[in-house]
Amino acid sequence: MxxxxxxxxxxxxxxxxxxxxxxxxxxxxxxxxxxxxWDRPNNEEDFIYAINEKRYSDLVNTMYLRKNASNPRGDLKEYLAIAEYYRNTSFYKMYKEVGDVEKADKYLVQIDENKKNIVDLTFIIDEINEELGVVYIE
The missing domain is CATH 1.20.5 (Single alpha-helices involved in coiled-coils or other helix-helix interfaces)
Incomplete structure (x- = not known):
């Protein structure tokens, strides 16, 4: 029982x-x-956090997750430009180091376009260049 x-x-x-x-x-x-x-709104706080923590490589991932922004404005446009600048500078450095000048020049043109969209946070360009070890970009 x-x-x-x-x-x-x-x-x-x-x-x-x-x-x-x-x-x-x-x-x-x-x-x-x-x-x-994927439907999460374009939250600028994710970008601000990565910038404050100087985790610029995280910006690229955040950019890809937020790529659905059809027409970004203001700060979001600048944050996306910083993320693209980091990505393009990384590719520029990689192709420059392996000697593929043609592809490196292609990314150099994109870097110049990204710089035009970075207005208030231009100091980040120097920090990214220092982090990636890019001394001079023509």
């Missing part, structure tokens, strides 16, 4: 724990999907 009660108690416990695990899993998926959603 006591083994039947123990089995019944264990079955109820297993069912309760299963329900808790399912609810926690659904809550996790719900929270994560909101954080990593």
């Amino acid at each position: 006591s083994t039947i009660k123990i089995e019944k108690l264990l079955n109820i416990t297993i069912i309760c724990l299963s329900i808790i695990v399912v609810v926690c899993g659904l809550r996790f998926v719900s929270n994560y999907s909101q954080e990593a959603s």
